[in-house]
Amino acid sequence: xxxxxxxxxxxxxxxxxxxxxxxxxxxxxxxxxxxxxxxxxxxxxxxxxxxxxxxxxxxxxxxxxxxxxxxxxxxxxxxxxxxxxxxxxxxxxxxxxxxxxxxxxxxxxxxxxxxxxxxxxxxxxxxxxxxxxxxxxxxxxxxxxxxxxxxxxxxxxxxxxxxxxxxxxxxxxxxxxxxxxxxxxxxxxxxxxxxxxxxxxxxxxxxxxxxxxxxxxxxxxxxxxxxxxxxxx
Amino acid sequence: xxxxxxxxxxxxxxxxxxxxxxxxxxxxxxxxxxxxxxxxxxxxxxxxxxxxxxxxxxxxxxxxxxxxxxxxxxxxxxxxxxxxxxxxxxxxxxxxxxxxxxxxxxxxxxxxxxxxxxxxxxxxxxxxxxxxxxxxxxxxxxxxxxxxxxxxxxxxxxxxxxxxxxxxxxxxxxxxxxxxxxxxxxxxxxxxxxxxxxxxxxxxxxxxxxxxxxxxxxxxxxxxxxx
Numbered sequence: 236x237x238x239x240x241x242x243x244x245x246x247x248x249x250x251x252x253x254x255x256x257x258x259x260x261x262x263x264x265x266x267x268x269x270x271x272x273x274x275x276x277x278x279x280x281x282x283x284x285x286x287x288x289x290x291x292x293x294x295x296x297x298x299x300x301x302x303x304x305x306x307x308x309x310x311x312x313x314x315x316x317x318x319x320x321x322x323x324x325x326x327x328x329x330x331x332x333x334x335x336x337x338x339x340x341x342x343x344x345x346x347x348x349x350x351x352x353x354x355x356x357x358x359x360x361x362x363x364x365x366x367x368x369x370x371x372x373x374x375x376x377x378x379x380x381x382x383x384x385x386x387x388x389x390x391x392x393x394x395x396x397x398x399x400x401x402x403x404x405x406x407x408x409x410x411x412x413x414x415x416x417x418x419x420x421x422x423x424x425x426x427x428x429x430x431x432x433x434x435x436x437x438x439x440x441x442x443x444x445x446x447x448x449x450x451x452x453x454x455x456x457x458x459x460x461x462x463x464x465x466x467x468x
Numbered sequence: 469x470x471x472x473x474x475x476x477x478x479x480x481x482x483x484x485x486x487x488x489x490x491x492x493x494x495x496x497x498x499x500x501x502x503x504x505x506x507x508x509x510x511x512x513x514x515x516x517x518x519x520x521x522x523x524x525x526x527x528x529x530x531x532x533x534x535x536x537x538x539x540x541x542x543x544x545x546x547x548x549x550x551x552x553x554x555x556x557x558x559x560x561x562x563x564x565x566x567x568x569x570x571x572x573x574x575x576x577x578x579x580x581x582x583x584x585x586x587x588x589x590x591x592x593x594x595x596x597x598x599x600x601x602x603x604x605x606x607x608x609x610x611x612x613x614x615x616x617x618x619x620x621x622x623x624x625x626x627x628x629x630x631x632x633x634x635x636x637x638x639x640x641x642x643x644x645x646x647x648x649x650x651x652x653x654x655x656x657x658x659x660x661x662x663x664x665x666x667x668x669x670x671x672x673x674x675x676x677x678x679x680x681x682x683x684x685x686x687x688x689x690x691x692x693x694x695x
Contacts, residue, residue: 302676303669304633306647311669314654314661401538408540412640419542432550440543447538 241434249425253435256421257442259335263407263417267342268400274343275350280380282355293351300348305409308341313413316340338410338417346403350396357392358384393461397454404446418442469663476653480667483644491644493671499563499645500632503570504624510571511578512617516608518583529579536576541634545569549641562643566635574631581623585616619690625683629676636672646671 244250281293300308316337317328328336361384369379389396411419422439426432483491490498517529536544548569552560560568589612597607639648650668654661 298677298680299673302629302673302680304636304647304672306636306639307650307665307669307672310647310651311662311665315665316662318661405538405540408542409637411542419540419546422546436543436546436550440539440547443540443543444535444538451534451538 239434240431241438243429244425244431244434244438249429252421252425253418253438253442256416256418259416260404260407260418261446263335263338263342263410263415264400264404266339267346267403267407270339270343271346271350271403272396274347275354276385278347278351279354279358280377282351283358283380285376297348297351300344305341305345305406306412308345309338309409309413312341313337334410334413334415337413338407338415342403342406342410345406346399349402350399353392353395353399354388357388357395360391361387390461393457394454397450397457401447401450401454404450405443408443469660472653472657472660472663472667479653480646480649480671483649489644492649493646495563495644496632496635496646497675499566499570499635499638499643500628503567503574503635504628504631506567507571507574507578508624510575512582512613514575514579515582515586516613518579519586519608521604533576533579536573537580541569541573542637542640544573545637545641548572562638562641565641566638566643570631570634573634574627577627577630578624581620581627582616585620585623586612588619589615622683622687622690625679625686629679629683632675632679633672 244253278293278296281289282297284290284293313334317325317333320328358380365383365387366376366379369383370376374382407417408419410417411423414420418439422435426435429435479492481492482494483489485491485494514529514533517525518533520526520529545566548565549560552565552568586608593611594604594607597611598604602611635645636647638645639651642648644652647668650664654664657664
């Protein structure tokens with residue numbers, strides 16, 4: 236067995252590739268958080284709506300998205316959706332960074348379905364009488380949600396939302412199937428260029444774990460300090 | 469659409485079998501089932517170790533479970549791809565690689581489910597069994613674990629759903645499961661990506677949605693029998 240050596244990976248092109256991959260993975264996570272959170276709140280509101288068709292719509296969305304693997308979402312957004320666009324727009328999409336945009340779209344829809352469930356259970360943890368009181372005071376359903384319920388619900392939801400963010404971080408790796416140049420793609424590229432599979436995978440695993448460690452730590456901190464449950468007991 | 473189904477339905481269901489390796493939907497179901505069934509004993513052992521009072525057992529296992537859960541499955545697949553040949557001494561096929569990765573990955577998640585199931589039981593049960601003269605091992609085996617496993621059933625079904633979805637990553641290492649077959653069909657047909665991938669999504673949806681309904685029923689029954 237050849238001697239382990241990390242040195243060839245830690246300078247020049249290979250390190251640059253790995254760092255570029257790490258940056259894109261982090262960027263995908265950040266961008267997806269920005270788009271998935273509002274979408275998740277909207278879906279959670281649909282599912283809590285007093286009007287039944289809206290509830291069914293929200294429920295249908297969550298079930299349909301969660302019961303299909305993320306990999307299939309990515310393939311659909313990469314191979315399928317661009318074909319549906321009108322010709323002019325299609326050229327523009329293909330000229331751009333279509334791998335990253337498809338991965339972003341798939342990750343957003345997928346993550347939002349999971350996050351909406353966490354937000355919904357956060358909303359249900361707030362006593363229902365509060366919404367009744369808000370309505371009785373003349374707030375509309377949406378205003379009552381926005382000003383009274385959601386600020387409390389999101390605090391309760393912070394720890395599960397952070398663990399969803401951890402899932403999101405791990406899920407960015409699946410973007411390699413459509414060729415987005417994130418960390419996993421760059422790892423395969425470095426491995427096939429250097430034949431140092433063990434060292435490459437070890438470095439990349441440590442990179443994934445470091446971010447996971449930060450997110451787990453944040454979730455624990457949120458559990459103890461931000462979530463109001465502790466104060467109530 | 470109908471001619472697509474006419475030409476490719478068998479390929480979609482079983483891959484090239486019987487003229488080549490088994491693939492398609494059948495391989496997906498087979499892989500997910502084997503993965504979960506083989507991960508279960510390992511998951512129970514890891515979960516028990518997480519529950520152990522001995523730090524030399526609890527701490528490393530807790531660390532291992534955390535490491536696996538903090539790593540993307542794809543990374544575990546690559547490790548299996550890389551490590552299995554050095555352990556077994558000959559080249560490992562994609563099926564064994566994916567199966568090994570699924571077992572390692574699912575066992576860590578199952579360990580958390582088992583651990584949570586054990587922790588949810590009233591502490592008095594363990595103390596009562598031990599004061600009646602049972603050893604800790606006996607108490608776990610005949611009092612605590614059977615209850616914890618019964619409570620786990622809905623989580624287990626949900627884990628099966630997760631495993632079915634995870635098998636799709638086999639595509640990346642060239643295992644001819646359902647998603648890989650869909651990619652192959654798309655590469656041959658070229659002009660119908662939307663239809664092909666919607667069909668693929670529909671297949672996964674039918675399996676997974678059916679199973680989540682079963683899990684929901686199991687959960688309601690359990691709630692009734694306990695409450």
